Amino acid sequence: MNSTTPPSTGDSPAADIAVVQRRILTVLVISQIFSGAGLAAGITVGALLAQDMLGSTGLSGLPSGLFTAGSALSAIAVGRLSGARGRRVGLAAGYLTGALGSAGVVLAAVTTQPVLLFVSLVIYGAGTATNLQARYAGADLAKPARRARAVSTVLVATTLGGVLGPNLAAPTGAIAEHLGIPHLAGPFLLSGTAYALAALVLSVWLRPDPLLVATRRHATDTATPDTAVRPRDYRGGVLAGSLVMVLTQLVMVAIMTMTPVHMHDHGHSTAAAGMVIAIHVAAMYLPSPITGLLTDRYGPSRISAASGITLLAAGVLAALAPADSVAPLAVALALLxxxxxxxxxxxxxxxTNTVPLTARAKTQGAVDVxxxxxxxxxGMTSGLIVAEAGYSALAIIGALLALSILPVMTVLRRRHAAAGQA
Structure with missing residues (x-):
């Protein structure tokens, strides 16, 4: 089958696209289950592995910083490749790169080479970038009134793998030790395998390509080309959407990264830390269908404000949680x-609602950078803050940063209201 040609149902073009959209979402869901396991497994032990190899808590936030830096570089490449060749090629290439990085982390642990560990963590970040970029593929062919729900369908699929990955930290560590590999490198064996399987699923079954189909349909359906829309016409929306995602990512990564280290330093087991991270990852993705429905119904600015309030509560609870108790930390990480x-x-x-289709993949990649x-x-500053001021201080700083989302959304809503878009 031609990767750019949707199958015909014999009915209307709208029915054809509906069939294609259902198929695309199904394939994306399957690939996200695998990639979710790859993403979450590495998150669980990355900081602990660095702490073990470097012998320093102050540098234990470095892995998160490195693979998110790698994610930034990869987001550009995946976005541009998707724009030029379609989502299938861009996403599959990103996951294969993440699998390569996972293999490098394992090799670094075996050979105790910190430099190789740092380089491999940057490469491993490609899997994180691709996991997030996949959400855009779900919205390429969705109707405007259902775009948030399409995005949420892709996100929620990460839940199964994301919950399974951290809970396999201990078993994969045991398997690694049996193979002569350090215990903490075991989850990266899982990551590499999971990312490779996600790439395989997309390469074989993501046909037709949603972005290529959407681009071709747009070129024939619209009377006003996107080239007539100037970047300054949608710059405000891009800035607002970017700020929301930037602030939520900053707060989430900082607190999440140091929670396993905080627990480890207070006598909790790797399994307990894995359980808390599993709860956290489930909360990251499981509510997606409800979030998508609420976003389509009430508008993204209101949901963005709710995000800031929820992160505020998470930071305060994490700061106040007793160090010897797992339950409050689990609740705080769930809210996070x-x-x-x-x-x-x-x-x-x-x-997605702001940027025209012809510029969408490139802009989405730049935003994800x-x-x-x-x-x-x-990730990189969290370890330094904890080393100097403690975990509670980190959580409070995150809570205060989350509050800045509220004035941003207030300005956006007022602008929309003034333009008659409220």
Whole structure:
């Protein structure tokens, strides 16, 4: 089958597109289950592996910073490749790169080479970037009134793999030790395999390509070409959507990265840390269908404001949680994941609804670069803040940063109201 030609149902073009959209969402869901496991497994032990190899808590936030920096670089490449060759090629290439990075991390752990570890973590970040970029593919052919729900369908699929990955940290560590590999490198064996399987699913079954189909349909259906729309016409929406996702990513990554280290330093097991991260990842993705529905119904600016309030609550609870108790930390990390979910779905909706189709993939990639950079900043500074001021101080700083989402959304809503778009 030609990758750019949708199958005909014998009915109307709208029915054809509906069939294609259902198929695309199904394939994306399957690939996201695999990639979710790859993403979450590495998150669980990345900081612990660095702490073990470097012997320093102050540098334990470095892995998160490195693979989110790699995510920033990869977001550009995946976005541009998707714009030029379609989502199938862009996403599959991103996941294969993530699998290569996972293999490099394992090799670095075996050979105790910190430099190789750092380089491999940057490459591993491609999987993170691709996992997020996949959400845009779900919206390429969706009707405007259902775009947030299409995005949320792709996101929620990450839940199964995301919950499974951290809980396999201990078993994969045991398998790694049996193979002569350090225990903490075991989850990266899972990551590499999972990312490779996600790339395989997309390469074989993501046909027709949603972005290529949408581009061709747009070229024939519209009387006003997107080239007539200037970047300054949608710059405000791009800035608002970017700020929401940047702030939620910064707060989420910073607190999430140091939670396993905080728990480890207070005597909690790897399994307990894995459970807390699994709850966090579930909260990041599981509420997506409801978030998408609320975003389509009430608008992304209101949902973005709810994100800021939820992250505020998460930071305060994490700061006040007793260090010897797992339950309050689990609740705080669940709220942290929910706040991130609200911000990501709402911010994505703002970008997708604002940017014309011909510039969409390139702009989405550029936006995800800023999101990844904010995550890198959160990851790299979180260890330093904890080393100097403690975990509670980090959580409070994150809570205060989350509050800045509220004035941004207030300005956006007023502008929309003034333009008659409220």
């Amino acid at each position: 994941g929910l706040g991130w979910n609200l911000g990501l779905v709402a911010g994505t909706a703002i970008i 800023s999101v990844a950079i904010s995550g890198a900043t959160g």
